[in-house]
Amino acid sequence: MTVATPADSLVGATADSAAERPVYLDCNATTPVEPRVVAEVMAFLADEYGNAGSRTHGFGQAAKRRVNRAREEVARVVDAQADEVVFTSGATESNNLAILGLAPEGERNRRTHIVSSQIEHKAVLEPLEELRRRGFEVTLLPPTPGGWVDPDEVRRSLRPDTLLVSIMATNNETGVIQPISEIAALLADHETYFHVDAAQAFGKLIDPLRHHRIDLLSVSGHKIFAPKGIGALVARRRGYRRIPLKPLFYGGGQERGLRPGTLPVALIAGLGLAASLALREHGERIQQCEAMKEAALAALEPLGIAFNGDQARMAAHTLNFSIPGVDSEAAIVELKDLVAISNGSACTSQSYEPSHVLTAAGLPDERVAGALRLSWSHLTPSVDWVAVAERLRRLTGTAIG
Structure with missing residues (x-):
């Protein structure tokens, strides 16, 4: 029986x-988790449950190998290097780390002007508002009637003290793809950092996100069929120089000190596989x-x-x-x-x-x-x-x- x-x-x-x-x-709010990704996550929850920071035994070493492979899988989608990928809890944290993490550099060099747009996600607009409260000047460009940011408006807004330009890749409400490649090209001779919130575009829009003038790029796992609670910030080097980000919190030194805390190996494995599948398919x-x-x-x-x-x-x-x-x-x-x-x-x-x-x-x-x-x-x-x-x-x- x-x-x-x-x-x-x-x-x-x-x-x-x-x-x-x-x-x-309602996939722009969140996607279902891909069945192959579910299987990968479960394997690293139930079987390979080691801590990637444990170097003295095979459990930790297996976890670290999977984390390193996931770094490569995420980087490959945007033609970055694996060590330029910082794992976070999602695009909101990545956006905050990119924007607020640059603030000390701007204050140190008296570059306290930022250019963004009125159609950004709240995960960009609210950190920008925080910097405005700290004394930064923020220029928010209006979109065209078609819902996209005119690159010429970005160019006209640039100043010698512009620290950052932050423009999303695809708008989460309208689905309108922004002219990221054109904006990246016009920034070629300007020192400003270029941040792209790619939550809606990573794995769906390939070539524009591979432009190497994009310094900082935010990724969200649950928009590309991975679990909620995992994402990444891609911080490209300029030559041999890393982006001068400061962490938002401290303790443990993980992710080169930019995002401390025990790595969620199972979620990272899911994001890595989801990124790999998105590129391949x-x-x-x-x-x-x-x-x-x-x-x-x-x-x-x-x-x-x-x-x-x-x-x-x-x-x-x-x-x-x-x-x-x-x-x-x-x-x-x-x-x-x-x-x-x-x-x-x-x-x-x-x-x-x-x-x-x-x-x-x-x-x-x-x-x-x-x-x-x-x-x-x-x-x-x-x-x-x-x-x-x-x-x-x-x-x-x-x-x-």
């Missing part, structure tokens, strides 16, 4: 509930996401949707649009049993504040209030887009076509 355990009951309940759940279309994943977008647009465009962001620059896995006369909260409720979507960044969605990204682009209040963000991945199952469009049509009170 087989006796059911509590774990068996939990697995059964999870499988039943998953079958009834809507299709997840990049073309196939993009094709799948583009096919999903084509299917979505075929069903949704007859509703007269207004794109919130330049479609020519929008990532293959994201749509941000408004439907005339339709409020985003009403649409989310109407669709909740079909698809799980959002109306903006996960960091502000609980507050129901108008999107600072769409507001900065100069969109009318009704467009901002009606904005819907749909984001998917190569792991997303098929969506009944016709049903989605029909539900949204009900809210408009009109017939499709």
Whole structure:
């Protein structure tokens, strides 16, 4: 006789509930963990559980080897060196380390001007606000109506005392890809450091992030099918000189003293494998996401949707649009049993504040209030887009076509 355990009951309940759940279309908030990554993480939780800092036995040595390999895997995606990768808890910490960690250098050399944009994630805007309180001058550039930062505006904002330019690679709300390569090129003859928040772009946008004029690049594991709680800061050398970052906290000396604390080997292993898979399978994943977008647009465009962001620059896995006369909260409720979507960044969605990204682009209040963000991945199952469009049509009170 087989006796059911509590774990068996939990697995059964999870499988039943998953079958009834809507299709997840909020991958810009977080992605599912890739099954191969799950297996890798579990192996280093259950079997190879050594501390990478323990050098006196095989358990620690195995852990250290996996950490070193993960460093190489992350670095390879952006054409960096393995020892230029610092593991963190995620892109928020990486952004803070890049921005606040440069502050002492700026104060020492009286370079206290920073250029960024109004459409950055709060994980960039709030550290910048902290530096403003400390006496730094921060220039926040507005986006174009299409949701991207004009490189000429960056060039015009540069000054001899500009310490840092910080521009994201892909906007988390609109999916608009920013002109990172052009900005990197115009900084070629300027001493300023260039930081890119690549949380939404790492492993999805390859060539622009390999530009060696990018000094600092923030990575988030849970945006590329790795677990939450792990990320990295890539800090490229300039010649033989490392970026003069100071740590945010102290104790233990790990990660060259920039990020002390026991390394989460299992999470690092997951990030490393996720990075490797993203690079190897990049073309196939993009094709799948583009096919999903084509299917979505075929069903949704007859509703007269207004794109919130330049479609020519929008990532293959994201749509941000408004439907005339339709409020985003009403649409989310109407669709909740079909698809799980959002109306903006996960960091502000609980507050129901108008999107600072769409507001900065100069969109009318009704467009901002009606904005819907749909984001998917190569792991997303098929969506009944016709049903989605029909539900949204009900809210408009009109017939499709």
